[in-house]
Structure formats: C-alpha cells, structure tokens
Amino acid sequence: MVGLFIIHGFLTLWSALQKGADHTEEHVGQYYSLPRQEVEEIFPHGLPARFKLQRKTFNETCFMVREPAIELISYLKRTNFSHPAVRYVIYGEKSTGKTMTLCHAIHYCARQNWFILHIPDAHLWVKNCKQLLPSTYNKDRFDQPLEASTWLKNFKTTNERFLKEIKTQQSYVWSKRESTAEGSPLGEVIDQGLTRVKNASDAVGVVLKELKQQCPQGTFRLLVAVDGVNSLWGQTTVKKQDKSEVAVEELTLIHNLRKMVANDWTGGAIVTTLSQTGAIYKPRKAYLPHELLGKKGFDALDPFVPIQVHNYTDREFESCYQYYLEQKWLQHEKASTNEGRLELRFLTGCNPGLLDRISSHL
C-alpha cells in the first residue's frame, strides 16, 4: 500500500514495507514505518535513545531510507555464503545516522530470516561495570554478570524461533550439579545463563562459539551486528580490587566478541559501527577508522568494507522537515514558514542529530 502526500511541492512517500520489498535509490529520503510487533521483536535493545523517545511520542516507528543503508543492503543481498564473512564498517561524524543505518540493515536481515546477533553498544561493556567477578573458566579473565544477563535476555527475545532448532555440539559443565548435555537446544544454555547470573558471561561465550561452529553448515545465516566496535580494541575504565586497570583482553565478553568478529567463518556477514560518543580517551572530532580503531583494531578488522554516513542531503533534509511538520513536532508558528526552514537548515547544518535536538524545542 502506498500513500501519497504532496506538501509544499515536495513528495513524502510512505510505503509499507512488504516481505522482501526492496528499497532502491528512488526511495532515498522517504520514510517507511515498521509495525509495532516487529520493532519489539527485532529491537528490544539497539535503537538510539532519542529515537526511542521519538517512537513513544509519535506512536509509530519510521526509518528514513538513506543511501549508506541501501548500499549496505545491496551488498548483503549479494553475499556469497561459501566465502568467509565480509566485515562492513559504518563510520561517520557525530550524529550522522550510523546506528540507524545499522538498524535498517538488521531489520532487512530479520525480514530475510537471518539469525541476528546484535550487540547494541559495545562501549557499555568496557565502562561503568558495577560487578566484576573473576572468571570461573579462565583465571586471568574477568566476568561481567550484569551486562551479560541483560544482553542474553534481549537476545532471547530477538531469536526465539531459532533457539529451539539449533542444538549444542558438546556438553558444558557449569558447576558440580549443573550441566548442559550435548544436543540440547541453545535456549537451555541461555536459560542457564539467566538463572545462574554468575555463569552468564560463560553462557554468552558458549552461544557465540556454537553459532560460529554451526553457521558454516548452512542451516541458518548469521548477522553479527556490533555498535561501537572500536571499544573492542580500546581501553577500559574498569578497575580491579587493587585499583589497577583491567586490560580489554581480560574481559570475557570482549574476548569472545573479538573471536566472533574475526572473518574465519562462513555463512553470514559482520556489520559494525564506529562510534566516538561512548569511546574512552578518544578525541571528540575523531571519526575515521584509523583514529578510532587504532593500529591493533585496524589490523584485526582489516580487510573490511568501509561505508561512510554523511549529513542529510537537501532532499533528505526537506523530507525530514516535512515529516516533523506532519507529525506536529515543529510547533513554533514560524517553523512552518520559509524563513524558519532556512534558519533550521543553517542552525543544524543538515546534521540529523542536531535537527532532532533543535526541532525538539521549537
């Protein structure tokens, strides 16, 4: 179903995304809305905070179709599943729409029935850790039960239907009395991690390992989506008991995630985002892969496909402006005039995040 609204000479096209419907270059700048069920299923975690507020206020979830997302989706369509997983790195200046591009790609893959492994913000795993336990599996490493258990809970919501089909290929012993036998569904491992929070990080490690082993067999396609991948090779602000800093390699979650992001498995794709906003000890203006990943991260991720996200083009800006007017978001009486539009364009510099923040109080 396609609805046409012509306002001020611009065309704002809202199209309902059908199953497997494509978004091509013609649709750039247009909005498409997602049904609420899907959003709650696919994005229990992962949407940016301001977008969540907007979703609550407007009572609907609308993504704008933008060029980097279309490019990424076209690459994903043409993936060769017998080759090793290709890594895509979305980078760009602050609040240009990197996370939203990632979410668009995730939504596409979810529609194509891929298995989604989405880490909403890897920066949250390397800072502000309330509980740090020494790992039971490996003495040198540290566990983060809280972060692991929240992630497991959201992961379960996203991939419910797959968890019964995928079976473990070896048995895991959690403690003297608890163990998971070989051939049991993956859902059991996750439940184990949720009930025994002490083992949550190890449960995460088990899940990642199983998925990596079984994906090349071709029963399902795996999309690994990591937001803020530069934290995997950065520094932490987590401290041990004796106030010495924990190195990033010593965290179990990060250790396992690094293995996941390596391209030594087939049957899927890895889409990542670089982000300065949560990054530790990185300058504010840094956005390029070299600057944010550092030498170690760049070498680990190399080779990758870089996708840059820019500010809004003229057409995208007009579309966003019209969308806000229609949703009654721009309430100031001068905001609907031509002078108001030009002033908004000047104030925001066509930056998507700034446009959102400035139009919030207009």
Add this chain to the structure above:
Amino acid sequence: MLIKVANGNIHTCLRHTRVLSPSLDLPQIYKPHLPRFQQTSQPLRMPAIDVGETSGENALEHGHTVRKSHSNPVIPAIKAFRAPQKPSSWATSRKLVQAIAEGSPLRGPEGRSKMAAPMVAKLGTLAGGICTRWKAWLPGLTQVRWSRYNPNFIEPEVNKEVYQKPLEQLSEEEKTAWDLKTVQPIKATPANVSSSVFYDPLISKFTSLMMKGGDKVLARSLINQTLETIKRKQIEKYHKADEKEKENIECNPYTIFHQALKNCEPVIGLVGVQKGGRTYQVPTPLTDSRRRFLAMKWMITECRENKHRRTLMPEKLSNELLEAFNNQGAVIKKKHELHKMAEANRAFAHFRWW
C-alpha cells in the same frame, strides 16, 4: 538617605539610586564616549514648549554650564531631530529634593514667588512631574535603572523583515526614520536579543531569571528541555484522545508557556507603607513589567523549593506550567492568595498617595 516629606513622614529612599547627571556632577574622565559631533547639553533641558524662554545655549538652569557646540554643519540638523526630552531630569529633581529636605514649601504661590524666575516657569511643568519624581524615591514602583545613553541614541532594529521591505513600500514616517539612522547614533543591541526567527523575549527573560552564576548555557538548555517535555506530553495526550477532543488539546509549548505565565500574573499587589511606626500592607496597582516579573519569579521559586529534591528542573517546570495553563497548581494558588490579601486590606488603600 532619609527624606522628610511635607506632611512629616520619613521615607527611606533607595540607597542604590544614583542621582547623577551625565555631564555635570561627574569629573571629566567618567564621561561616556560620545561621537565627535554630539554635545551633551541636551539631556538636562526641559521640554522646549514648557520653557518660556529660548531653548538656546544661553539658558542657565540652576547653575548648569552649557557647552557650546563646535562649528559643525551637522549640528543644526541634529538639533532639529532631537529626541523628545524626558521630564525626569535628574539634576533638577535632585535640587528639588534638596529644597524639600530643607523644608522649603514648593507648592502654592508663596513658594513660587520665592523662587527665581526661571524656576517659577519650570515649576509649572514640575508640578506635573513631581509625582513621577517622588515615585523615584519609593521602593519598587518606578524605574530605578537609568540609561547611560544620551537620549539622542535610537533603539536598534533587530527584526529582519523591516530591512527586507523595498524602499517604495515605506511610508513617510518610515522614510524619515530611515534617514535619521544615517546620522543619529544607535544603541548597541543587548546580548540576549537576537534577530532569529524563533526569538521570544519572554523566554529570554525567563532564562535570565533562571540563570545561576552567569551560566546562561545551562539555563537555556533547561528551558529547551522544558519546552520539549511539554510538547511530548501534549502530543502523547493528543494521540490518545478521541477525535472530538483532539481540537482542544494545545500542543504548542510556546502558547502554553505564554498563557501559563499570563494566568499567573497578579492583578493587584501589596506594598508596605509605614505610618505611625507600623507597616501596613497597602493594595496598589502593578505595572505590566512588575506583573510579568512576579509571575516568572513565583514559577521559578515554586519549582526550586517546593518540589522533591531528586526531580529535575525541566520535569518540575513542565508540570507547573501545564497546571498553570489550566488555571490550577501552586502558583495560581499563590496569586489568588495575594488577591485575597489585597481584598482583605482594602481599608488601607487610602494610605496610598501615588
């Protein structure tokens, strides 16, 4: 400084009112910088129509020295376009008050005959202006801030639309005003005024009142978050409402803000007047600026002091503003209480002489 008024009452004047004449009482170094073609004799002059003599340079007022203008051809043009003189001439008022303090009666024919001839002529105008001048000594009623600017300075025009009008569409008045701007000096625009399309003077005033420690950035961001919160609440309410009720829901945070503050403005105020050793709360009218100030002050104080410690200011403010918009809430209650007090004290209204 204490002043003894004719009827024997003593009134305290505002200690921080500085009665200075820009050109006379100050030593040379404190004179404001003036453009070369401007001379400063003008502000001390009474309005030309009321003075019985020539308004030329030869008139001596209470010993004021009149500076001779330089031979500048522009000067006659300036004199013709001189801005109307304000009646509150500070040096004359100071002399008046000194006369009052010394106990010399001003009103009545005796007083007039004792004064010098020029003084008598001026008294006619002063009599009308006496009340306004005495008001200056009463707390909280008249403007105490005075401008260092020469009255010749014109107010700046910030509105962009005025400059975009083509020359043909201007009326005669606007054309003369436009020509005036080429010769007369213009005051500097204050920092909180902008030519932005979204500029709102009331919001600007409110942020200045909310500001602490000069942190306007923080105050402005709090106001923006407040407006955003109000908008979000109203839009969510709009989406949940029925079709018929949707028209009644106001989603514009600016209209809500303006209407809420308007609803909080008191109509009548109370002023403490000392009589016979006791201070009476006398009901008095309030100027528009005072009302706006009280409304804003009450709103901010209420949100700062009477709410839970952990709630953030945008949340508190948005709740209070929405309640005030619907004529409910603590600030409206405070306004009503003030009105009731004024009504209760209406017997003392005759203590007011202004």
